[in-house]
Amino acid sequence: MTLDLGFTGLGLLIVLSLGFGAAAHLLTGRDTRWMWLIAATGWFVGGLVASEVLWGKLTVDDIQPIIDGLALDESLLGGLIGGLVGVLLMRSMAGRDRSMPGMSPRP
Numbered sequence: 853m854t855l856d857l858g859f860t861g862l863g864l865l866i867v868l869s870l871g872f873g874a875a876a877h878l879l880t881g882r883d884t885r886w887m888w889l890i891a892a893t894g895w896f897v898g899g900l901v902a903s904e905v906l907w908g909k910l911t912v913d914d915i916q917p918i919i920d921g922l923a924l925d926e927s928l929l930g931g932l933i934g935g936l937v938g939v940l941l942m943r944s945m946a947g948r949d950r951s952m953p954g955m956s957p958r959p
Contacts, residue, residue, distance in 0.1 A: 857904060861922030869896040872935045884946050890938045898934015899927035
C-alpha cells in the first residue's frame with residue numbers, strides 16, 4: 853500500500869473532520885465534552901481508509917475528483933460512515949454509565 857496523500861488533501865480531510873466533529877457535538881446535545889473529538893477522529897480514519905485503502909489503486913481516469921491524492925467523494929462516504937459509528941458508540945456509552953469521566957449528568 854502506498855499513500856500518495858499530499859498536504860492539500862490531508863488538510864482538506866482534517867478540515868472536514870473538524871467540521872463534522874463540531875456539528876456532531878452541537879447536534880447531540882453536548883452529552884460529553886469529547887464528542888467532537890470522537891466524531892472528528894471517526895471521520896478522519898474513515899475518510900483516510902476509504903480514500904487510500906479501499907479506492908487507493910484507482911487513478912484520475914477511474915474516479916473524480918482527486919484533490920492532491922485524496923479521492924474526495926470516496927473519503928466523504930468513508931468519513932460519514934466512520935464518524936457516525938464513532939458518534940453512535942459514544943452515545944451508547946454515555947447512556948450506559950453517567951459516572952464516566954467527561955460525562956455530564958442529564959437534567
